[in-house]
Amino acid sequence: MTFTQSLLEALESLSGNKLRSGLTVLGIVIGVAAVIAMLAVGRGAEESITGSISSIGTNLLFVFSGDAGGPPGRNGGSGNNDRPLTLADAKAIADPFAAPSVQSVAPALQGNGTVTFAGENSSTTIQGVTPEYASVRNLEVAEGEFLNEEQLLGRMSVVVLGPETADNLFGRHEGVVGETIRIEGQPFRVIGVLVAKGGGAFGSEDNSVYIPFTTAQARLTRRGARDEVDIIFVQAASAENVLQASEEIANILRQRHRTPIGDDDFTIFTQQDFLSTFETITGVLTIFLGGIAGISLLVGGIGIMNIMLVSVTERTREIGLRKALGARKRDILLQFLTESSLLSLIGGVIGVIFGWLIGLIVGQIAAASDTNFTPVVGADAILLSTSFSALIGLFFGIYPASRAANLEPVEALRYE
Amino acid sequence: MDWVIEARGLTKTYKMGEIEVEALRDVSFQIERGEILAIMGPSGSGKSTLMNTLGCLDRPTSGDYLLDSEAVSNMNDDQLASIRNRKVGFVFQSFNLLPRMTAIGNVELPLRYAGLTEDRRERAIQALEAVGLKDRMTHRPYELSGGQQQRVAIARAIVPNPSIIMADEPTGNLDSKVGKDIMSLLLNLNRERGTTLIIVTHDPVIAEQTQRIIRLRDGYLESNSQEKKVKAKQ
Structure with a gap:
C-alpha cells in the first residue's frame, strides 16, 4: 500500500464522519489558533516597541546622576551623597581624546511647566x-x-515646539513660527516646530x-549657579562603539x-539595555503563553487519541477483513497513523x-484606536504550529494504531 | 497427485481461562487442485477453526499444513498476511464489504495490499465482469442488493487469482433464489478458472452440489466422503 493511497483512504474515512472529525480537531484548532495569535500579537508588540526605542535616537547612551545598579543601602538609588552631573562633566565626555568612541554629547535640563498663548494653557515638559x-x-x-549656537550663547528667549504642544496652543502645528508664547509667564518667540514621532515608550x-x-x-531653574x-x-560613533563609549564615559x-x-554615583543606560530589558519581559511572556497553548495542544492530542481508540473499536471487523485480504501489521498501523496525523494537520491548518x-482583528482594533501596532504572522510560526x-496527531495516534495493528484477524472478523 | 492442500495431524487448542479447549484433534486430509468441497458439522464441531486454519488466518497448535506446498504452520504474522493475499480468497456470510468504498474499490483492495499499482484497475474490472457486475462498478455497497453485494465479494475473492476460495456460508444471508444464483456462480468460476472451492455450510442442499463432504464432530474428522465420490465419478 503506497503512501498516497493511504492518504486518500484516510481522507475518505475522515470525510465519512465529518461531524465527529470536526469536533475531534477542535482542541487542536483552538491550540494552534492561540499559538498563532499569541505569536502575531507578541511580535507586533515587539516591533512596535523596538521601533519606538530606536526612534529615540541611534547608538544612544543616557547618563543620569545616582547609582541605579549599586548595592542597596549604601549608595543605591539617588542617594544624598551623589554628586550631580554638571556641564563640566558633559564637556569632559565630549573630549575626543578621553572618549574617542563618543560622537556627540547633549546635556539637558528637564522640568514640567505651563505654556500659554492667547489664553490657551498647556502643561508640557520643558527641555x-x-x-x-x-x-x-x-x-x-x-x-x-532648531536652536543654534548663537541662541545658546546669547541666552535668547526662543523656543522650538513639539507638534502636540503646538496643537494644544494654536489648534494647528503649521504657520506658528514667529508667534510669541509664554513659558512660566515669560515670553518666548517660536522659531520652529518638530515632526511628530508618535507616542514613544x-x-x-x-x-x-x-x-x-x-x-x-538662567531663567527657569534655581540651579543656575x-x-x-x-x-x-x-551618541556613540557607531553601534559597535556603544559599549566602549559607556566604559570611557564611566x-x-x-x-x-x-x-x-x-x-559609582551615576548610571549609564544604553538603548541596548532598554532593548534587553524589554526582551527579557517578552521572553517570559512568550514562554508563559506558549505553555498555555502547549497545554491546549496536549488536550487536543488526547482528544484525538480518544476518538481514534473509539474508531479502532468500531472498525474492528473492517480491520479483520483487511487482514484477511492480506494487510500486514504495518499496513494497518500506517492507515491509522495517517488518519490521526491528517486529522490534526487539518486542525492545525484551520x-x-x-x-x-484573530491577529487581523486585533490589528484592526489597534488601528481604530490609533495605536501604532500591527500583529505579524510569520511563516515560521505557521510552519512550526x-x-x-x-x-501531535502522530504521537497520540501511535497507541490506537498499534492496537489496531495487533488485533488477531480471527477475533477481529468475529467481532460484532 | 496435485494436492493444493495437505493437512497432517492438525490440532488446535484454545485456552479459555483455566480450561483448555481442543477445537481440532488430529485432523488429516488432502484436497486436490480444482476440487469443490464442503466442510460440515454442528456448531462447536471445530469447523470455523478448521476454516480459519485452512484460510491461513490462524496457525495450528501442532500438525503440518501445506498450502500449495508452502508450510504455513511455522509462518509469522506478516508471512501469513502475504500468503492470504496471494493464495486465499474469502467469501463471508455477511459479505464484509467496506461501506465507504465503491464496488471497484472493494475489489481492488487485495491488489492494493499486494503492492500492485499498474493493471490494478483492469484486473478489478475483469473480476467484476466475471461476476456480471461490470455496470455496477461505481456503486457503493448500500446501493446494491444482497446478491449483488455477495457478487462483489466474490469478485474481490477471485481478483488475486488465489489457489483456494474459502466461502463461509456464502448463501446464509440470501433468500433461496438468490442463494442458488450465487452457488451456480461459484461453481461456474470453479469450472472456468479451476480454482479450488471450499464451502463451509450447514445447508445439506449446498453440500450436495460439491464433490466431497468433510464432516467434523467434536474436533475430530468424522467422515471424509472422498472415496465414494471419486468412485461415483468413475
Whole structure:
C-alpha cells in the first residue's frame, strides 16, 4: 500500500464522519489558533516597541546622576551623597581624546511647566538643550529651525515646539513660527516646530518645548549657579562603539567625581539595555503563553487519541477483513497513523487561519484606536504550529494504531 | 497427485481461562487442485477453526499444513498476511464489504495490499465482469442488493487469482433464489478458472452440489466422503 493511497483512504474515512472529525480537531484548532495569535500579537508588540526605542535616537547612551545598579543601602538609588552631573562633566565626555568612541554629547535640563498663548494653557515638559540635541535624539524640524549656537550663547528667549504642544496652543502645528508664547509667564518667540514621532515608550516627546540650555539655566531653574544638568545624552560613533563609549564615559566620571570602582554615583543606560530589558519581559511572556497553548495542544492530542481508540473499536471487523485480504501489521498501523496525523494537520491548518484572523482583528482594533501596532504572522510560526500539530496527531495516534495493528484477524472478523 | 492442500495431524487448542479447549484433534486430509468441497458439522464441531486454519488466518497448535506446498504452520504474522493475499480468497456470510468504498474499490483492495499499482484497475474490472457486475462498478455497497453485494465479494475473492476460495456460508444471508444464483456462480468460476472451492455450510442442499463432504464432530474428522465420490465419478 503506497503512501498516497493511504492518504486518500484516510481522507475518505475522515470525510465519512465529518461531524465527529470536526469536533475531534477542535482542541487542536483552538491550540494552534492561540499559538498563532499569541505569536502575531507578541511580535507586533515587539516591533512596535523596538521601533519606538530606536526612534529615540541611534547608538544612544543616557547618563543620569545616582547609582541605579549599586548595592542597596549604601549608595543605591539617588542617594544624598551623589554628586550631580554638571556641564563640566558633559564637556569632559565630549573630549575626543578621553572618549574617542563618543560622537556627540547633549546635556539637558528637564522640568514640567505651563505654556500659554492667547489664553490657551498647556502643561508640557520643558527641555533646556543644546543644538546637538536634535541630531542626538533624531529630531526633525517640520517648520522653521532648531536652536543654534548663537541662541545658546546669547541666552535668547526662543523656543522650538513639539507638534502636540503646538496643537494644544494654536489648534494647528503649521504657520506658528514667529508667534510669541509664554513659558512660566515669560515670553518666548517660536522659531520652529518638530515632526511628530508618535507616542514613544518614554512619554510623548511630541508634547515638549525645547529652549536653549543657558536660557533654561538662567531663567527657569534655581540651579543656575551650580551648572547642574539633569541628564546627558551621548551618541556613540557607531553601534559597535556603544559599549566602549559607556566604559570611557564611566572612567571620565569616576575620575571627575573621585569615586571608587563599584561605588559609582551615576548610571549609564544604553538603548541596548532598554532593548534587553524589554526582551527579557517578552521572553517570559512568550514562554508563559506558549505553555498555555502547549497545554491546549496536549488536550487536543488526547482528544484525538480518544476518538481514534473509539474508531479502532468500531472498525474492528473492517480491520479483520483487511487482514484477511492480506494487510500486514504495518499496513494497518500506517492507515491509522495517517488518519490521526491528517486529522490534526487539518486542525492545525484551520487553527492557523483562525489565529491569523484573530491577529487581523486585533490589528484592526489597534488601528481604530490609533495605536501604532500591527500583529505579524510569520511563516515560521505557521510552519512550526502546523508541523507540531501533525506531530501531535502522530504521537497520540501511535497507541490506537498499534492496537489496531495487533488485533488477531480471527477475533477481529468475529467481532460484532 | 496435485494436492493444493495437505493437512497432517492438525490440532488446535484454545485456552479459555483455566480450561483448555481442543477445537481440532488430529485432523488429516488432502484436497486436490480444482476440487469443490464442503466442510460440515454442528456448531462447536471445530469447523470455523478448521476454516480459519485452512484460510491461513490462524496457525495450528501442532500438525503440518501445506498450502500449495508452502508450510504455513511455522509462518509469522506478516508471512501469513502475504500468503492470504496471494493464495486465499474469502467469501463471508455477511459479505464484509467496506461501506465507504465503491464496488471497484472493494475489489481492488487485495491488489492494493499486494503492492500492485499498474493493471490494478483492469484486473478489478475483469473480476467484476466475471461476476456480471461490470455496470455496477461505481456503486457503493448500500446501493446494491444482497446478491449483488455477495457478487462483489466474490469478485474481490477471485481478483488475486488465489489457489483456494474459502466461502463461509456464502448463501446464509440470501433468500433461496438468490442463494442458488450465487452457488451456480461459484461453481461456474470453479469450472472456468479451476480454482479450488471450499464451502463451509450447514445447508445439506449446498453440500450436495460439491464433490466431497468433510464432516467434523467434536474436533475430530468424522467422515471424509472422498472415496465414494471419486468412485461415483468413475
